Amino acid sequence: MKLGFIGCGNMASAIIGGILNKGLAQPEDICASVKTQSSAQKIQNTLGISCTTNNLEVAKTADYLFLAVKPQFCTDVALQIKDALTDKQVIISVIAGKNLEWLKEHLGNDKKIIRTMPNTPALVGEGVTGVCPDNLTSDEDLQNVLTLLRSFGQADIVTEPILDIVGAVSGSSPAFVFMFIEALADGAVAEGMPRKQAYDFAAQAVLGSAKMVLETKKHPGELKDMVCSPAGTTIEGVNTLEKEGMRSAVMDAVRACIQKTRKL
Ligand SMILES: NC(=O)C1=CN([C@@H]2O[C@H](COP(=O)(O)OP(=O)(O)OC[C@H]3O[C@@H](n4cnc5c(N)ncnc54)[C@H](O)[C@@H]3O)[C@@H](O)[C@H]2O)C=CC1
Ligand SMILES: O=C(O)[C@@H]1CCC=N1
Structure with a gap:
């Protein structure tokens, strides 16, 4: 072959x-x-x-x-x-x-x-x-x-119409995920973590989180809730991401990729 x-x-x-x-x-x-x-x-x-x-x-x-x-x-x-x-x-x-x-x-x-x-x-x-x-x-x-x-x-x-959506949700999304890992690490570096170590910890956290979605079959929201202890640290970060419009930005990014694909 x-x-x-x-x-x-x-x-x-x-x-x-x-x-x-x-x-x-x-x-x-x-x-x-x-x-x-x-x-x-x-x-x-x-x-x-x-x-x-x-x-x-x-x-x-x-x-x-x-x-x-x-x-x-x-x-x-x-x-x-x-x-x-x-x-x-x-x-x-x-x-x-x-x-x-x-x-x-x-x-x-x-x-x-x-x-x-x-x-x-x-x-x-x-x-x-x-x-x-x-x-x-x-x-x-x-x-x-x-x-x-x-x-x-x-x-x-x-189907063919779904293929254009695949192009965004998994074809392009690795770029978004790399940006997310870079940003996580930048935050850690800003607080004093060595950069290489910060990339390793951030990337492993993303890998493990993706595995949890795939393997537990739990809703991503439920998995998020498991990280957010009451009056804890994580919910403060979640609040910041919601205020900054992270989910909406990600949705818009996926849809922007699909719009561009449809114009090619
Ligand atoms: N990079 C990605 O993550 C993904 C890319 N794609 C698709 O893969 C295709 C290629 O994308 P990339 O690999 O990112 O681009 P690239 O720019 O890295 O590679 C393009 C390749 O085409 C060659 N090339 C240019 N003109 C040519 C010609 N006339 N004859 C023969 N070869 C020629 C270049 O030498 C280069 O090897 C695109 O159509 C893209 O939509 C699909 C899914 C994901
Ligand atoms: O950016 C692009 O055009 C290609 C298609 C999906 C991912 N990369």
């Missing part, structure tokens, strides 16, 4: 790193193409896969072809590779905002295309990917792609 990646930046590198870490494919089974020779060289050195600037070469050889360029470069890339694609290959797009209709129009109506929305925690095997197959993708193709995607985290099938 040959895997190809057109575009190998932050997202594709995280996916490839996740797949290699799990041993689901060997470096010699993966090839990628990027814009410049210098980044091709860098990717070869860091991931150990073959990397070129020739999109056509990758498009021709891959059984499973990931499209992982920025949305603004999709049209050019589609024009380059369209005629080299076959109806045997499975094309997996991770590109935000380009729907199946757009992909079919630019790559061919006879092509098997699966739209996905992964996230960068794939790099450490904790990704989550929304998956939306077209009607030409067979069950076997879909299961193979799900196996690949599940090698670096969770993957679930969603």
Whole structure:
């Protein structure tokens, strides 16, 4: 099984790193193409896969072809590779905002295309990917792609309108979470904690809290209440976050991402 990646930046590198870490494919089974020779060289050195600037070469050889360029470069890339694609290959797009209709129009109506929305925690095997197959993708193709995607985290099938929401709630949200961890640590540093230690404590608290949501299945509000001792310290912080509009800011951020996706 040959895997190809057109575009190998932050997202594709995280996916490839996740797949290699799990041993689901060997470096010699993966090839990628990027814009410049210098980044091709860098990717070869860091991931150990073959990397070129020739999109056509990758498009021709891959059984499973990931499209992982920025949305603004999709049209050019589609024009380059369209005629080299076959109806045997499975094309997996991770590109935000380009729907199946757009992909079919630019790559061919006879092509098997699966739209996905992964996230960068794939790099450490904790990704989550929304998956939306077209009607030409067979069950076997879909299961193979799900196996690949599940090698670096969770993957679930969603409808196409929900996929745009996945892009925000799990695709973009790691950026918000990193900002939150940075801010937690900044607060700790302001009060005298060494910075590295502050990142470790803040990140572990976020990891543990996420695990509690997933494993206890309790409502996040109930878990929050378990931390807030009556007349204690935490409720003072909760009061500050409510006054500063944290929840509303986070909701607005998620909705802003979705609005932008719908414009791409
Ligand atoms: N970064 C993230 O967390 C996520 C990104 N995505 C999607 O992944 C796609 C890529 O995003 P990133 O990896 O963040 O971007 P990036 O800027 O890190 O990587 C883009 C890659 O495309 C290559 N490229 C540019 N023009 C090219 C061309 N004409 N031919 C071949 N390669 C070309 C660049 O060399 C680079 O390797 C986007 O469409 C984005 O919507 C989806 C989910 C999460
Ligand atoms: O910022 C972006 O456009 C991509 C899509 C989801 C996460 N990153």
